Amino acid sequence: MAILVDRDTRVLCQGMTGWAGTHHTSRMMEYGTSVVAGVTPGKGGRSHLNLPVYDTVAKAAAETGANASMIFVPPAQAAGAMIEAIEAEIPLIVAVTERVPALDMVRVRQALNGSRTRLVGPNSQGILAPGVCMIGVMATGSAREGSIGIVSRSASLTSEVVAQVSAEKLGQSTTVGVGGDPIHGIGMVDCLDLFLADPETDGIILIGEIGGSEEQDVAEYLQGRKMTKPIVAFVAGQHAPPERRMGHAGTLTLYGRGDTNSKIAALEKAGVRIARSAHLVGATMRQALIPTH
Template structure:
């Protein structure tokens, strides 16, 4: 069973008429995702990709029964789009937009407090339940249905790990890209809690990187929860120069707790198996699952 989405998930796209929205929504529909409409202020009443377009999220929700939204809106307007979806009580919102201003994301986090919405992102590659639905921009082809949940801050490494897990004959229950920006919605800890509660997820891969303290928060939760499911982690950036951004807006290690070594130590202390290299994540998870059976 997937987390966050299933075959009954009804998706709208905010920013559907732009190039990115058009391209990725087309791929999502080809994958089998139930996309039911789009939102573009000023273009309500038209159609795009044979889907109805609405001026507002609330109108789209009322007309289509949508319970999820994916956002392809430029950074300067992305926060307003997220807040509109939150106020429309859309249960799941995925934001692909990268480098949303941090002060804007603080406003989004305030809107999330006490709401009915789970926000994935910003700067997320999305959520993928193999063979069920794709809500994002990730490449497909190497994924397989299975029992390994993947939560990641890195889109490219997610694709690599998905391929390894499939090659190991395990497959994935769901992959979730929490987002690479410093301030985002759903956290690694939140995803772990969902995966631990999912009876069909047998093990979890956590892909982290330098910057922030999210991996330490996940480690603390693992120590408290004491899950029976094995957890394998890959933390990248051990050799990154200090005080220099490394691609992701959130990947900046100033040293101390934000460094890869501190994150690895915290996870090891929580009983997490650390993959020795990016090329051995699938094998490490296969070995871990074999020891639990």
């Protein structure tokens, strides 16, 4: 069983008529995702990719039964698109847009408070439940149905780890890219909680990186809890120079905070098994699933 999505997920795409929205919506449809509409203000009443286009999310959801939104809207307008979907009570939003201004995301987080919406992203590669549903830009070639849940802060490492897990003949229940920006929607702890409750997820992989405190939040969440499923983590950025942003906005260590070593130490103390190199994640998960007596 997947988390966040299932076979009843019906997706609308905000920004579907742009080049990126068109390309990735087509990929999702080819994969088998049920995409039911597009939303582009001023283009309501038209058809695109043989799907109806609406001016507003509320009207699109009311007429098509959409219960998820993928956002391909430029950074300056992305927060407005997210807030529109939140106000339309869309249960799930996947925001792919990168470089959304931090102050705009503060407004989005305020809109999420008390709402019925879960936000994944922004700067997320999306969600993939193999054979069930794909929302976003995630590569699907190596994905296989299986029992390992993956939650990642790194888009590039996600593809590598998915391939390793499939090569170990474990497969994935769901892979979630939580997004690399410092202010975003659901995080590692939220996904971990969902995976621990999912009866068809037997093991969990966390792909972390420098910057922020997501990995320490996971360690705090696990402290004092009985470990019901093996959890493996890899934290990228061991040799990254301090106080220098590496890639996207969230990969920044400041004044000794957010570094790899402190994250690994916290996770190990909480009972998480650490993969010491990126190429060992799949094998470490396989070993973690072997019962010990």
